Amino acid sequence: MSLKALDYDSLNENVKNCQYAVRGELYLRASELQKEGKKIIFTNVGNPHALGQKPLTFPRQVVALCQAPFLLDDPNVGMIFPADAIARAKHYLSLTSGGLGAYSDSRGLPGVRKEVAQFIQRRDGYPSDPELIFLTDGASKGVMQILNCVIRGQKDGILVPVPQYPLYSATISLLGGTLVPYYLEESENWGLDVNNLRQSVAQARSQGITVRAMVIINPGNPTGQCLSEANLREILRFCCNERLVLLGDEVYQQNIYQDERPFISSKKVLMDMGAPISKEVQLISFHTVSKGYWGECGQRGGYFEMTNIPPRTVEEIYKVASIALSPNVSAQIFMGLMVSPPKPGDISYAQFVRESKGILESLRRRARMMTDGFNSCKNVVCNFTEGAMYSFPQIKLPPKAIQAAKQAGKVPDVFYCLKLLEATGISTVPGSGFGQKEGVFHLRTTILPAEEEMPEIMDSFKKFNDDFMSQYGVGYSRM
Numbered sequence: 001m002s003l004k005a006l007d008y009d010s011l012n013e014n015v016k017n018c019q020y021a022v023r024g025e026l027y028l029r030a031s032e033l034q035k036e037g038k039k040i041i042f043t044n045v046g047n048p049h050a051l052g053q054k055p056l057t058f059p060r061q062v063v064a065l066c067q068a069p070f071l072l073d074d075p076n077v078g079m080i081f082p083a084d085a086i087a088r089a090k091h092y093l094s095l096t097s098g099g100l101g102a103y104s105d106s107r108g109l110p111g112v113r114k115e116v117a118q119f120i121q122r123r124d125g126y127p128s129d130p131e132l133i134f135l136t137d138g139a140s141k142g143v144m145q146i147l148n149c150v151i152r153g154q155k156d157g158i159l160v161p162v163p164q165y166p167l168y169s170a171t172i173s174l175l176g177g178t179l180v181p182y183y184l185e186e187s188e189n190w191g192l193d194v195n196n197l198r199q200s201v202a203q204a205r206s207q208g209i210t211v212r213a214m215v216i217i218n219p220g221n222p223t224g225q226c227l228s229e230a231n232l233r234e235i236l237r238f239c240c241n242e243r244l245v246l247l248g249d250e251v252y253q254q255n256i257y258q259d260e261r262p263f264i265s266s267k268k269v270l271m272d273m274g275a276p277i278s279k280e281v282q283l284i285s286f287h288t289v290s291k292g293y294w295g296e297c298g299q300r301g302g303y304f305e306m307t308n309i310p311p312r313t314v315e316e317i318y319k320v321a322s323i324a325l326s327p328n329v330s331a332q333i334f335m336g337l338m339v340s341p342p343k344p345g346d347i348s349y350a351q352f353v354r355e356s357k358g359i360l361e362s363l364r365r366r367a368r369m370m371t372d373g374f375n376s377c378k379n380v381v382c383n384f385t386e387g388a389m390y391s392f393p394q395i396k397l398p399p400k401a402i403q404a405a406k407q408a409g410k411v412p413d414v415f416y417c418l419k420l421l422e423a424t425g426i427s428t429v430p431g432s433g434f435g436q437k438e439g440v441f442h443l444r445t446t447i448l449p450a451e452e453e454m455p456e457i458m459d460s461f462k463k464f465n466d467d468f469m470s471q472y473g474v475g476y477s478r479m
């Protein structure tokens, strides 16, 4: 009997080959344990509100009013909502054609795209054109749309950092392209060495792969490093010479926990380099409302900005975006608010600053607590989380533990993370889900648990780890 299209054996192989560890085996087991009544600390996903982060007040007030515009006609509205929130809600509603229940243009509301362009211009000091900004349902959708335009088939390669956030590996698999890895140097604070890039490209080419684009994640996920300006310049020069499109994933640009290397956008560095390179390199930059001190993951708001992309290509990307009709309109308003928050003198300014600073300062302290906690554990070493939302310690698994994992039919880091989960309820993602060098093991955890819970979590991690290491002997597996 012939198979039907959605019988498992007849599914698109690209779908079956695609792996997404952030919601993989560990997550599924954690969900099961939770159903059985065990307390689980979900540190597998960078989902701040799920771990208790409170939403910023002002943007929620504005969007609440946009969702329920009849409140604006209530004579008591001013008793619940500050005047600047009311004014902003009216402003955003005036940018829509029928409120939040109406589709917008598939590139997003022109008025919000203009606000995004103004934000980029303020941030970078260079003009930004709203026509080259598309609003998306989270950064993920934008990344998928762009990779879809780039990848023509199996012979097309995309340079992706290893370790990487698996949106990239998964989407490249889904689209039937080839991932070309370049390794970040753990011993250099997860720095990016352009010589590694050259080697990766040469090797891919020798296998008949056409390398078409390069992904950078800055600040890094899962690795947490912030790229220096000099490094970004090298990368842009490399992309120019190799004729690669640069996909700059900058979703963690607000999440910076050190002062030596503040965030600097790829667009600014490119423009600073001047002609001819500033007119040559094709760059797509991504941003989101899911991260930073906003953490509004569930709203699904994002944008991408295109630099040096020919108008006919922009038209094609517009067409692709149009198939999905319209990004979420409420999320577009969150994006508008993120790029134009309350200003000094506004009624809500002080509260907004207090809330956002409070979150960022606490994240900075948590980044430090986690790194120090991991580094106090037996056979664990961890680079400081300079930015983003994750800690990515290396776990030096003793040979006996590797043996035990093999016997259990598990990848060694999956084995370790499962044991950690069962013992402590801490739900992490094994390093193999992000890619790592052969024979080296990691785990990723977010730095998002509530600050007051952090000492207890790190104590319980340390106890588990040190017992585990004693149980399996103290040998080192690192080659």
Ligand code: DCS
Binding pocket: 022, 044, 045, 046, 047, 137, 138, 139, 140, 141, 165, 167, 217, 221, 249, 251, 287, 288, 289, 290, 297, 300, 301, 302
């Ligand atoms: N890019 C990077 C580097 C990310 O880490 C994420 C989300 C995204 C893009 C997509 O975000 P949005 O689609 O929500 O805008 N990070 C995932 C992670 O590693 N944990 O949680 C989600």
